[in-house]
Amino acid sequence: MSLGLLLLVLLALAVAGYVIGRRKAVAQVEGDIRKLHSLPPFYGRITALLTAVPAFFLIAAWLLAQPLFLETKALNLINPAELPAGKSAELVMADVRRVAAGLDMLAARGQDVTPLLASPTALKAALNTAGVVLETEPTPSTLAATAALRSSGDTSRLAMTIAALVLALAGLAFGLSRIKPEYRARNATEQFAMWLLMASSLIAVLTTVGIVASLLFESIHFFRLYPASEFFFSTVWKPQFGGGSQLGILPLLWGTLYVSVIALVVAVPIGLMSAIYLAEYASRSTRAWVKPAIEILAGIPTIVYGLFALVTVGPLLRDYFASPLGLGNSSSSVMTAGLVMGIMVIPFVSSLSDDIINAVPQSLRDGSLGLGATPSETIKQVVIPAALPGIVGAVLLAASRAIGETMIVVMGAGAAAQLSMNPFEAMTTVTVKIVSQLTGDTEFASPETLVAFALGLTLFCLTLALNIVALVIVRKYREQYE
Amino acid sequence: MTAPISLKGSPLHPRAAIDTRASLLLQDPRTKARNATEKRFRAYGLSAIVVALLALVWLLVSIFGNGLPAFRQTFMTIPVTLDAALLDKGGKRDPADLSKATTVAYGKLLAASLGAEITAKGIDLGGMDAKALAKMISEESPATLRNRVLADPSLIGTTINFTLLASGRIDGYYKGRVSMESAALDKNTSPEQLAMADKLKAAGVLSTSFNTGFMTMPDASDKRPEAAGLGVAIVGSLYMMFVVLALALPIGVATSVYLEEFAPKNNFTDLIEVNIANLAAVPSIVYGILGLSIFINFAGLPQSAPIVGGLVLTLMTLPRIIIPTRAALKAVPPSIRDAALGIGASRLQTITHHVLPLAMPGILTGTIIGLAQALGETAPLLLIGMVAFVRDFPGAPPEGLFDPASALPVQIYNWTQRGDPGFVERASGAIIVLLVFLIAMNAVAIYFRRKFERRW
Numbered sequence: 025m026s027l028g029l030l031l032l033v034l035l036a037l038a039v040a041g042y043v044i045g046r047r048k049a050v051a052q053v054e055g056d057i058r059k060l061h062s063l064p065p066f067y068g069r070i071t072a073l074l075t076a077v078p079a080f081f082l083i084a085a086w087l088l089a090q091p092l093f094l095e096t097k098a099l100n101l102i103n104p105a106e107l108p109a110g111k112s113a114e115l116v117m118a119d120v121r122r123v124a125a126g127l128d129m130l131a132a133r134g135q136d137v138t139p140l141l142a143s144p145t146a147l148k149a150a151l152n153t154a155g156v157v158l159e160t161e162p163t164p165s166t167l168a169a170t171a172a173l174r175s176s177g178d179t180s181r182l183a184m185t186i187a188a189l190v191l192a193l194a195g196l197a198f199g200l201s202r203i204k205p206e207y208r209a210r211n212a213t214e215q216f217a218m219w220l221l222m223a224s225s226l227i228a229v230l231t232t233v234g235i236v237a238s239l240l241f242e243s244i245h246f247f248r249l250y251p252a253s254e255f256f257f258s259t260v261w262k263p264q265f266g267g268g269s270q271l272g273i274l275p276l277l278w279g280t281l282y283v284s285v286i287a288l289v290v291a292v293p294i295g296l297m298s299a300i301y302l303a304e305y306a307s308r309s310t311r312a313w314v315k316p317a318i319e320i321l322a323g324i325p326t327i328v329y330g331l332f333a334l335v336t337v338g339p340l341l342r343d344y345f346a347s348p349l350g351l352g353n354s355s356s357s358v359m360t361a362g363l364v365m366g367i368m369v370i371p372f373v374s375s376l377s378d379d380i381i382n383a384v385p386q387s388l389r390d391g392s393l394g395l396g397a398t399p400s401e402t403i404k405q406v407v408i409p410a411a412l413p414g415i416v417g418a419v420l421l422a423a424s425r426a427i428g429e430t431m432i433v434v435m436g437a438g439a440a441a442q443l444s445m446n447p448f449e450a451m452t453t454v455t456v457k458i459v460s461q462l463t464g465d466t467e468f469a470s471p472e473t474l475v476a477f478a479l480g481l482t483l484f485c486l487t488l489a490l491n492i493v494a495l496v497i498v499r500k501y502r503e504q505y506e
Numbered sequence: 507m508t509a510p511i512s513l514k515g516s517p518l519h520p521r522a523a524i525d526t527r528a529s530l531l532l533q534d535p536r537t538k539a540r541n542a543t544e545k546r547f548r549a550y551g552l553s554a555i556v557v558a559l560l561a562l563v564w565l566l567v568s569i570f571g572n573g574l575p576a577f578r579q580t581f582m583t584i585p586v587t588l589d590a591a592l593l594d595k596g597g598k599r600d601p602a603d604l605s606k607a608t609t610v611a612y613g614k615l616l617a618a619s620l621g622a623e624i625t626a627k628g629i630d631l632g633g634m635d636a637k638a639l640a641k642m643i644s645e646e647s648p649a650t651l652r653n654r655v656l657a658d659p660s661l662i663g664t665t666i667n668f669t670l671l672a673s674g675r676i677d678g679y680y681k682g683r684v685s686m687e688s689a690a691l692d693k694n695t696s697p698e699q700l701a702m703a704d705k706l707k708a709a710g711v712l713s714t715s716f717n718t719g720f721m722t723m724p725d726a727s728d729k730r731p732e733a734a735g736l737g738v739a740i741v742g743s744l745y746m747m748f749v750v751l752a753l754a755l756p757i758g759v760a761t762s763v764y765l766e767e768f769a770p771k772n773n774f775t776d777l778i779e780v781n782i783a784n785l786a787a788v789p790s791i792v793y794g795i796l797g798l799s800i801f802i803n804f805a806g807l808p809q810s811a812p813i814v815g816g817l818v819l820t821l822m823t824l825p826r827i828i829i830p831t832r833a834a835l836k837a838v839p840p841s842i843r844d845a846a847l848g849i850g851a852s853r854l855q856t857i858t859h860h861v862l863p864l865a866m867p868g869i870l871t872g873t874i875i876g877l878a879q880a881l882g883e884t885a886p887l888l889l890i891g892m893v894a895f896v897r898d899f900p901g902a903p904p905e906g907l908f909d910p911a912s913a914l915p916v917q918i919y920n921w922t923q924r925g926d927p928g929f930v931e932r933a934s935g936a937i938i939v940l941l942v943f944l945i946a947m948n949a950v951a952i953y954f955r956r957k958f959e960r961r962w
Contacts (some may be wrong), residue, residue: 028904091806214854221768224760228781228828231821235792238799294554301551318558323948325882327915328569328937334922335930336568367561374558398540400547421787428789430885435922455791455885462798462889480795484788491787 030083030185034192038076041196045071048203062210070213071199077220079192086184094176095121098169123170124177126151239484242477250471255478261441261452263461263472271475273482275441279451283362283437284426286447290366292419295373302374303381304403315378322371326431333364333436346448354438359447361436365426372422380414380498381407413497420494424487430455454479569937575681576935579717579732580672582643582706584623586616587665588655599659612648612655613640616670624702627709634698642699644671646726646733671719672712674732674928676703680714683927720935724897725912725920731928734921736936738896742812742911743881745903749816750823750880755873757820758827759862762869765828766835767857786825793822794886802890809891812900813907818890819880826876827869834868835861867958874951878944884915892916914940 046068053059060067099117130150144167203209247255250271258272298318302311338355341363346352384407392402408415438450439460461476533541592615596603617640624631624639647670655661671677675695678684686697706712723735761782769775797818801807807814838861846856862869887893892913900909912920914936921933 026905088805095806214852217854221760221764224757225764225778227757228761228778228785231785232781234800235796238796242799294557297551297554298558301555305548305551314555321562325915327884327918331922331933331937332565332568335572370558398544400544424787430791458791459888463893480792484792487789488784
């Protein structure tokens, strides 16, 4: 049974549960619903919930765990003696998975695949026509693993369908058996709903746990293969997929910071001055359209900025600044990425600063103006000092946004890891290297791939620290005037 | 004894205040200077706004200027005689036989038909051989024709009017990307071909019209920018948005309701709240790493599948939905809850019958804006393998959610990484499509907010 059909059947069972449960409750009191503890729909609802929800959770859990279980099983079938030199069992498993997928594809086209499993040569040829190209002929144990993977995949699917249906029917029967006039159906429904609400709020915690666990686990794996002191203090980034690579984070951090600093140098004056103008000078009608217009900048996807950097800003800077000044002739440069990223973070600075400036009590301004200060003197000497902590918080948030930004630097900053002061040279950042080390077919046992997780962990800690500092500053300031 | 501080010359000098020339009509130098500073400061503010808005305009103009040509495409319409001797050597219309005629054979047929049409229109071929003529035709067109014949073998032996894509260089010539000078240096085209294209245009064979294929066709390989379309990417993005909506909206609303209405004030609740605040600020690429290691490596879900993209984007969108939803719930006045509880509703009934309907406009606005952000997100999708080259449309959901697909922003990134300049135009065109989707979604959100906004 296909997944869609199974879900539909479960839904139908739930609806049936609702109707039957409601009918049963009403029938037990012979239509006099005053004798029921709860209104009739509640009896239907609790039955429907008991029917559908456990079965849905079972399917979700099964789908998540099934491949893990199947692959351990198939992995055990692979004969370690047959492994080609330099290939790990995990890598062979990738082949097994591809062969299985290819066979499924062939089977879907109506081809008989059983004879193929007997002869590796025919299998390789058949898979080639299907677009699955194998490097070498599969070994007998690979074939056995493939067959096991496929057959147990089918069995597992069937088992899941049966288990889900049995669970649903059991839930239905259990729900119906509990229906009596004195059964507190409303309380039961609400208790059930409450558990669902609580479970969904746990997803946020689980996400954090997932992020930290996956980063930490793989980073520890990386630091076992590569010394941590080299990673944090080496100034050379030179990954070589043959081995013997040098993976120092410093050039990447330098690129990240350089780009972010340029972005902030662009964004902070523009953002802050626009916030001041909007909060203190602009008329209500100007504010009504300028503020949303600036905020459009925050709603534009970063890929758009990336293309803008790649196609427009990069060549422009190269042709009119870098080349004439003899500073370089690369269109992707720290300046390109920084400038475009600066445009992107303007609204982060301006919107937050605007809110904070507006939160400064009017009495402070009135006092200053009453003493004879001009509006600009009031702003510079009273409003800004009062709002300063909040503005610093806004700038820090913008900085964390700039450090974690990926697409603009991938497309605008280049890929050369180097420590240079020249802003018109291509440099690279932490995020760019995470992307380049993790895209494509990668083997998850080499330090060249695992380094991405260590980079991710560094990035996560860096942005988290910035955010926490920013939030603490903003919160402290807010309390001051409330 | 300290020496008295000299104030002479400074505006703070007591004498300076008594400036005999000053009056209401005549400003003294110090007031003048202060007023000038004031004016300058205002001007700085105004120019900051102007710079920010100009940057926005520059961005949009650059994208639209590069991208609009992608919506027009150069086509040639020529009669093609599908010669049975060439395409069906067995003569039995057997599908196995028919598929033996490769795209090379169809390519030769198309080039010959184009040559015949040129002579028929009375244009001098000017020494162009079949090879040069074939270069005027997109490499995709023979495959299109072949698929059409394979789908309908009865066409063999007849003459059909076939609309084919002109090559990317000729298309670029009419969009100003290719000139006679650049063509002379280019091994993929020649000035003669461009001149011939001009003659064909005059004869009505070649024309430029709206490019529907851009929205419906799948991606094409490196050398065929003229045939690349967004079809698979749009379907993939729609599937992902479907997953995000189906998961993030219920989970987000449930979480918000729990935290806002039920959760006791304790450390556990605080933990959840801090978590949500932090998740909103985690860089998107970190979610990509999460997706790669949990959903693909640990759970073994397929790479480049919309379901994985949808799950990753769901986790990323959740905090962005929870924050506005909680604000919307908070905005419903307690008197509503008190009234409902007072007439005997349970707490859950109070929420589902009264609080949620009243907060719905705010929740929907937040959800749509969250979805719009998810639609434009690229970085996490790169890590879960959505950059793969996918030409087959995914199947129908829910099984199709597990098929490989692309996504709009990733397709854009993919195109920017290719060599042919025709792909820059395609990428910018795709951004216009993406922006149109985003503008539509935001417009709906603003409409909801305007229409249903209620002040208590």
